[in-house]
Amino acid sequence: MVKFYNSLTRRKEEVPCHENKTVKMYSCGPTVYYYPHIGNFRAYLFMDNIRRVLKYNGYSLDGVMNITDVGHLTSDADEGEDKMLVASKREHKSPWEIAKFYTGVFMEDAKKLNIDLPEHIVPATSVIQEMIEFVKVLLKKGFAYETSKGIYFDIEKFPEYGALSGMDIKEKLAGARIDVDEEKHSPYDFVLWVKAPKEHIMQWESPWGMGYPGWHIECSVIGDKFLGEHIDIHTGGVDHKPVHHENEIAQSNCHYGHQVVKMWMHVEFLQVDGGKMSKSLNNIYRLSDLAERGYSAEDFRYFYFMAHYSKQQNFTFEALESAKNTLKSIKNLAKEHKNGTAKVDTSAYEEEFLDAINDDLNMPKAIACVLKMLKEERSQDVYASLMKFNQVLGLNFEEEDDIPDNIKEKAEKRWQAKKNRDFATADALRKEISDLGYEIKDSKDEYQILKK
Numbered sequence: 001m002v003k004f005y006n007s008l009t010r011r012k013e014e015v016p017c018h019e020n021k022t023v024k025m026y027s028c029g030p031t032v033y034y035y036p037h038i039g040n041f042r043a044y045l046f047m048d049n050i051r052r053v054l055k056y057n058g059y060s061l062d063g064v065m066n067i068t069d070v071g072h073l074t075s076d077a078d079e080g081e082d083k084m085l086v087a088s089k090r091e092h093k094s095p096w097e098i099a100k101f102y103t104g105v106f107m108e109d110a111k112k113l114n115i116d117l118p119e120h121i122v123p124a125t126s127v128i129q130e131m132i133e134f135v136k137v138l139l140k141k142g143f144a145y146e147t148s149k150g151i152y153f154d155i156e157k158f159p160e161y162g163a164l165s166g167m168d169i170k171e172k173l174a175g176a177r178i179d180v181d182e183e184k185h186s187p188y189d190f191v192l193w194v195k196a197p198k199e200h201i202m203q204w205e206s207p208w209g210m211g212y213p214g215w216h217i218e219c220s221v222i223g224d225k226f227l228g229e230h231i232d233i234h235t236g237g238v239d240h241k242p243v244h245h246e247n248e249i250a251q252s253n254c255h256y257g258h259q260v261v262k263m264w265m266h267v268e269f270l271q272v273d274g275g276k277m278s279k280s281l282n283n284i285y286r287l288s289d290l291a292e293r294g295y296s297a298e299d300f301r302y303f304y305f306m307a308h309y310s311k312q313q314n315f316t317f318e319a320l321e322s323a324k325n326t327l328k329s330i331k332n333l334a335k336e337h338k339n340g341t342a343k344v345d346t347s348a349y350e351e352e353f354l355d356a357i358n359d360d361l362n363m364p365k366a367i368a369c370v371l372k373m374l375k376e377e378r379s380q381d382v383y384a385s386l387m388k389f390n391q392v393l394g395l396n397f398e399e400e401d402d403i404p405d406n407i408k409e410k411a412e413k414r415w416q417a418k419k420n421r422d423f424a425t426a427d428a429l430r431k432e433i434s435d436l437g438y439e440i441k442d443s444k445d446e447y448q449i450l451k452k
Contacts, residue, residue, distance in 0.1 A: 125202075
């Protein structure tokens with residue numbers, strides 16, 4: 001039995017599902033206005049972890065992730081400028097160009113991390129008309145009202161507001177999506193649709209004039225369009241719990257007259273050197289920054305397994321180095337077991353691994369089981385179980401022996417050129433290798449060849 005912690009009920013519960021063990025799952029996606037960093041990707045590795053564990057248990061997934069390419073203001077408390085417009089001014093490009101570029105960057109990094117992406121990936125701008133229709137229903141039912149600046153959701157019409165975060169409504173700072181509006185019924189009411197000034201770059205026709213959607217509405221509408229009015233699991237970062245997800249619950253439940261999402265799951269923050277990531281501290285790292293220091297995306301993927309998702313995880317390069325070394329050891333042992341001759345009964349390990357992942361994704365315990373099993377006499381039975389576990393781990397156990405000799409030769413020539421500081425030759429050889437479908441991961445003293 002698979003049990004996950006439900007943030008709404010504050011207890012572990014059996015995974016809800018639909019017919020044929022299909023889990024309908026919604027995951028809050030990226031706001032594509034800048035480069036994603038490793039803190040962002042903890043949320044998507046969490047999503048990947050859930051998806052893989054469910055598949056391991058025989059469930060099928062109908063998953064959705066939004067791409068926020070409009071409406072997310074610079075404060076999650078719904079204040080300031082639209083992040084897409086800020087990026088547009090910064091880079092002197094249109095919001096559409098910004099969204100296309102950074103969506104591509106996100107997808108490329110997700111691929112490097114071997115993230116199992118949802119079946120539907122939906123930009124907010126592709127469902128503008130559906131958002132308008134959704135808001136019209138809330139207005140008709142009396143849960144929303146119009147001011148000269150926008151359409152607002154009336155918090156007082158939803159007594160359950162605050163149940164997810166456990167905060168008193170007066171303590172909440174959901175705020176307005178635009179400057180203080182004296183026409184609002186309550187300072188905590190949040191905007192569904194913003195009436196845009198003429199100079200605003202992104203705006204659409206609506207029954208209330210030209211405008212653009214609030215941030216929160218997109219997730220409710222995209223979830224509705226692709227999953228319907230009954231969603232099994234909704235994931236996201238813990239920072240979404242007190243504002244974005246409270247607002248989602250309010251508008252979705254009032255729109256349909258019943259609870260839409262059964263299980264809410266939240267991943268904690270990734271800290272860096274014991275504190276928050278900050279531009280001022282120069283400690284915001286991308287995957288490319290890790291690569292420059294000799295760490296692969298896979299090293300970071302394995303690092304993710306070192307802590308439970310519900311706990312803050314502290315990133316240090318010492319911890320990443322430890323993860324890298326352990327991963328290398330696992331791969332070396334895997335090769336030994338692949339050629340082993342001993343007979344080993346791994347049923348107890350398989351049961352232990354299953355119990356760990358099904359107990360609210362206890363990956364540290366699951367990894368401990370893997371490491372213990374690899375200490376057994378070298379056996380193809382152990383290798384077979386490891387490959388089975390890898391359906392969840394998502395690691396690359398492709399042996400270098402499977403890599404063509406011409407690729408190995410080019411890689412070695414490139415490494416020598418790099419050591420001789422002949423960077424032009426090294427770069428040319430890297431491109432040749434890449435064009436042939438392989439990539440090189442460098443570390444301080446060695447390199448690794450991986451199939452793309």
